[in-house]
Amino acid sequence: MRMILLGPPGAGKGTQAKTLAQRLKLPHISTGDLLRQNVSQGTALGKQAKDFMNKGALVSDELVIQMLEQRVSQPDIEKGFILDGYPRNINQAKALDGMLKKRNIAIDLVIYLDTSEPVIIQRLSGRLVCSVCGANFHTKNMPPKVNLTCDNCGGKLYQRSDDKDETIKKRLQVYLQDSFPLIQYYNDKHKLYRLSADGDKTIVLNRIIELAKEYNDSHKV
Numbered sequence: 001m002r003m004i005l006l007g008p009p010g011a012g013k014g015t016q017a018k019t020l021a022q023r024l025k026l027p028h029i030s031t032g033d034l035l036r037q038n039v040s041q042g043t044a045l046g047k048q049a050k051d052f053m054n055k056g057a058l059v060s061d062e063l064v065i066q067m068l069e070q071r072v073s074q075p076d077i078e079k080g081f082i083l084d085g086y087p088r089n090i091n092q093a094k095a096l097d098g099m100l101k102k103r104n105i106a107i108d109l110v111i112y113l114d115t116s117e118p119v120i121i122q123r124l125s126g127r128l129v130c131s132v133c134g135a136n137f138h139t140k141n142m143p144p145k146v147n148l149t150c151d152n153c154g155g156k157l158y159q160r161s162d163d164k165d166e167t168i169k170k171r172l173q174v175y176l177q178d179s180f181p182l183i184q185y186y187n188d189k190h191k192l193y194r195l196s197a198d199g200d201k202t203i204v205l206n207r208i209i210e211l212a213k214e215y216n217d218s219h220k221v
Contacts, residue, residue, distance in 0.1 A: 001026060001080040001212055002105065004087075006183070007113030008175045009168070010120035010127075011197050012204065014136075016113070017084040019205055024212060027076050031086040034067045035059060045070070065095045072103065080108070090181045109215050110186040111208055113197035117172060124168050128157040 001024065005013045014030065021028035038046030039053070045067050052059045064086065072081065087093040100106055126139040128148070132155025137144045144150060148157045162171060186192040193211055197204050 001216060002100075002108045003080070003082050003212065004107055004110045004186075005082065005084045005113060005208075006110060006179070006186075007197060008115055008120060008179075009171055010123040011113035011115040012123075012201055013084040013113060015201060016197075016205055016208065017082050019201075020208055021082050023205070023209060024082070026079060027081045029068070029071055029077075029081050029083045031064055031068065031083075034071060035064070038067055061092055061095055064092075065099050068096070069099050072100070072105075083107075087182060089178050090185050093182055093185050107186075107191060108219075109193065109212065110191045111211060112183060112192060112194045113204070114194050115197045117169070119198045120172060121165055121168050124163045125165055127159065127163050129160055130155040131158055132156070 003020075003026075005017050005020075007013050017028050017030070020026075035046075035049055039050050040046070045063060048063055049059045049067075052063070068086070071077070087096050097106065123138070123141070126141065128137040128139060128144070129135070130137075130150035130153065133150060133153045135150055135152050136142075137150070137157060144157060149155075150157055162168070183192060195204065195207055195211070
């Protein structure tokens with residue numbers, strides 16, 4: 001099972017992907033994590049990525065797809081993987097398909113976590129991020145044990161500057177505009193399932209697992 005989780009900021013892609021990976025016993029591949037790992041380990045790709053970042057530029061799609069290609073060449077993805085944070089647009093989706101095709105594999109299932117604007121604002125405006133390890137907390141949904149202190153490493157928690165109401169609305173508008181062709185792309189391939197992610201995260205997780213099981217059952221040889 002090779003699955004992609006799509007959805008707007010605040011849809012819970014990262015949270016769901018991590019838990020889903022544990023439940024389905026599949027690797028969770030986050031392009032953000034891949035990028036940070038390559039940079040911190042000083043790999044050839046990481047050094048190239050750092051050059052982009054030092055210039056204040058976005059890391060190129062070509063570089064990200066190379067990191068992904070290295071990752072999917074590892075033996076633990078033989079039974080599949082769960083991808084979040086990529087693709088973000090139709091060009092990246094086509095690059096991903098091309099890279100996987102060279103390995104004679106393809107994406108099986110794309111789940112779009114459909115989330116309403118009020119829920120996105122509520123989730124993101126209350127988000128707290130650790131300044132040391134990057135862990136996420138929430139003032140209401142997942143508060144830290146000690147105020148503004150990370151449960152994991154003791155680092156200071158802060159609110160990102162782009163997690164303000166008006167900024168969130170603008171980010172959402174940009175995402176919806178950019179993602180429409182991407183959603184249509186996977187819909188045309190009959191791989192897309194839209195799932196409401198407004199509710200409790202456990203209910204959403206169980207529904208994703210059901211969709212994965214339904215897919216596997218319908219594609220058994």
